[in-house]
Amino acid sequence: MSGPVTSLTFHENARAACKDASLRQSLKKCTGIFQKKRREAVQALPLEELRDQASAIKLQVLDDLGAYVDRFAASATRAGAVVHRAKDAAAARETIFHILKDRSATKIVKSKSMVTEEIHLNEHLHRRGMQVIETDLGEYIVQLAGEKPSHILAPAIHKNRQQIGKLFAEKLRVPYTEDHLELLKIARDTLRQDFLTADAGITGANFALADTGSVVLVTNEGNGRMATTLPRLHIAVLTLEKIIPSLADLATFMRLLPRSASGQILSSYVSLITGPKKQGESTGAEEVHIVLVDNGRSEIVAGDCREILKCIRCSACLNACPVYATIGGHAYGSTYPGPMGIILTVLLDGMDKAYPLLDGTTLCGACDEVCPVKVPLTKMLATLRERRIAEGLTSTSEKAAMAGFKHAVNSPRAFDWGQRALRRLWPGLVLLSGEKILGRVPQPADRSLRRRMS
Ligand code: SF4
Structure with a gap:
């Protein structure tokens, strides 16, 4: 890639990624393991029933989002947290900066949070002279490498042990090792000091409970718990759709989320943070701030x-x-990759800044089948593709091909002629495209079905 990687350069990014053998190997291995573990973990569940329940709960909130936001804010305030509302990314960044600045907090430990990636919080705080340290192992690795996460759950999925060993040796000045336990120990020892000396902890949230005002964190490494209990100040940043009605509803999501994400029955740490530490409690932050970020959700x-x-x-x-x-994930040039990422990026950034991403789907429906909350992903991808066409954002060659196809299917003669031409040209087309593309597609039949039937 010559210029910056963005969603607009998606085709170029994807071509470059396809040539990276090490990346493809890491992806194949990790996504394969995640899929296998998920399949095994959901077997014992009344899966369809739970998916319907989870979807209905989410729709209930979306139908009355403003009221649920108010309810959550009131409950969190009653529990002692300070709730801030931010209309967009800039407002969220400024709010967080001022909370930190007013308390002279300059060293911040962070637990993995996609919304802080979305609002580019780290860059903003760094520019203002603050030190922000990612503490989720994968996030820590990509931060050291000066990269962005390439997967929602496993941000460093694109890196192998050898690459991480080299990175640690270079950035942390430790002897090279590719032993995963050694690498873990190095990261843990370094981060432990940061947790103990940080002025504030920033986290996202997996869920926010409207009835109790609690922020729910689901993690596997314990870093979320340390970031919310060791520093005296905790700032939770969350988008509006994280709100669910009640603690009782959390049970449904907790049966689905860990299984769908990593194939675990339950994640190692599930923390419910309800306001700051109360009198007599031994753990917890003294001050809890919750920043509710809209950033396009209301639209x-x-x-x-x-x-x-x-x-x-x-x-x-x-x-x-x-x-x-x-x-x-990097090829998408956006915060959120994959099927959900394409949709969210087009909606958040605008069609004009993200339309090439809509080519990054086969519409095969595999995503719909695994989604634990029944997000109709392929339907929305098709809707957005239609919108792209309506906005005139398709390439000239695609427009010409579609116009030709329309003409052919509307005229039996042209269709017949097209089929015969395709049969004749097929060997040449296979050669041109390469065996790996058209070579895998069945060859057109010598006599079309229509001819055989007529
Ligand atoms: S769209 Fe569904 S499957 Fe994809 S990340 Fe969201 S919840 Fe999971």
Whole structure:
């Protein structure tokens, strides 16, 4: 790639990713493992029943999002948290910066949070002289490498042990090792000091409970718990769709999220943070701030792709997607990759800034089948493709091909002629495209069905 990687350069990014053998190997291995573990983990569940329940709960919130946001804010305030509302990314960044600045907090430990990636928080705080340290192992690795996460759940999925060993040796000045336990120990020892000396912890949230005002964190590494209990200040940043009605509803999602994400029955740490530490409690932050970020959700909820807001970021659709599993997350040039990422990016960034991403899907439906909250991903992808056409954002060659196809299917003669031409040209086309593309497609029959029937 010559210029910056963005969603507009998606085709170029994808081509470059396809040539990276090490990337493809890592992706194949990891997405394969995630899929297998998920399949095994959901076997014992009344899966369809739970998916319907989870979808209905999410729709209930989306139908009355403003009221649920108010209810959550009131409950969190009663529990002692300070709730801030941010209309867009800039407002969210400024709010967080001022909370930190007013308390002279300059060293911040962070637990993995996609919304802080979405609002580009780290860059903003770094520019203002603050030190922000990612503490999820995968995020820590990509931060050291100066990269962005390439998977929602496993941000460093694109890297192998050898690459991580070299990175640690270079950035942390430790002897090279590719032993995964050694690498873990190095990261843990370094991060432990950061947790103990940080002024504030910033986290996202997997869910937010409207009835209790609690923020729910689901993690496997314990870093979320350390970031929310060791520093005296905790800032939770979350988008509006994270809200669910009640603690009782959390049970449904907790049966689905870990299984869909990593094939675990339950994640290692599930933390419910309800306001700051109370008198007599030994753990917890002294001050809890919750930043509720809209950043386009109010518009999305009023549109025909509103069901993308049901997404619980489990990443099962990424692992199931043949396109994602081939090119990885960086090729999308966006915060969110994979099928859900395409939809969310087009809605958040605008069609004009993200339309090439809509070619990054085969519409095979594998994502729909695994989604634990029944987000109708392929339907929305098709809707957005229609919108792209209506906005005139398709290439000249695609427009010409579609016009030709329309003409052919409307005229039996032209269709027949086209079929015969295709049969004749087929060997040449296979040669031109390469065996790996058209070579895998069945050869057109010598006599078409229509001819045989007539
Ligand atoms: S769209 Fe569904 S499968 Fe994809 S990340 Fe969201 S919840 Fe998971």
